[in-house]
Amino acid sequence: MAPRQNAEPVRYVISRAFQDDARLHRLRPAHQTYWRRLYHQGVLLGGGTWEAGCREVLVVRAQDRAAVHQVLGADPYTQERLALDVTVQGMDDLLGAEERAVSGPAVAVAVADAEPAGRLSAHEWRVARMMLDGLTNRQIAERFMVSPRAVEQHITRIYRKLSIGRRAQLAVALRAEATHTG
CATH class of the missing domain: 3.30.70.1060 (Dimeric alpha+beta barrel)
Known part of the structure; x- marks a missing residue:
């Protein structure tokens, strides 16, 4: 190539x-x-x-x-x-080449058909992708116009659903999740 x-x-x-x-x-x-x-x-x-x-x-x-x-x-x-x-x-x-984020003024929205069905909701997949993009909790909160505490609660649910304990494990866990649900 x-x-x-x-x-x-x-x-x-x-x-x-x-x-x-x-x-x-x-x-x-x-x-x-x-x-x-x-x-x-x-x-x-x-x-x-x-x-x-x-x-x-x-x-x-x-x-x-x-x-x-x-x-x-x-x-x-x-x-x-x-x-x-x-x-x-x-x-x-890792996440599927067909996924293409569409940026809006307040929030990044993914094409709904690209969301894998499974343990994570569509919103949790969006939060997880933002984390993989390197956004901080505060930056994610600003995109969704919510408090950083609300983002922390989403991340806690994502970690629990994926059985991980830190951001560094997220990419591998999402890969396994996409394989499991796709």
Whole structure:
């Protein structure tokens, strides 16, 4: 597939498992500094670790897969060859390429036919997609013209329905949900 020329950046979900190795703990500050810098540059949209730091999910914005691999290649964990399993998937592949958000002045609305039937309501899917887009709870609240507390309650219900405990697990859980219901 040819590289995308002058195209809008695409969101990618990266899932990685790491060796439980002393180098992992020693390099953690450099790893966090690297990704914090990318967050401030708008490359890292969100993510986090679990399983005592031996797994992570990252959502990044990049022109193409080659750019994602270049970003990963500069990570201290990658340079030390600590990654056991790396999966990179485009967000369109994850949530369905047929989904296209239509932005209105106050709220982002998705095409109703694109909403998977299942445990999450259409509104919860919209909130989850906004979270994956990197919007904060306050930004989501502003889009829906509700309080941040109302958004927190939606997110709590989403987490409970998907059996997750943090935002970093959302992309993988939504993928499983879409596969389960689709």
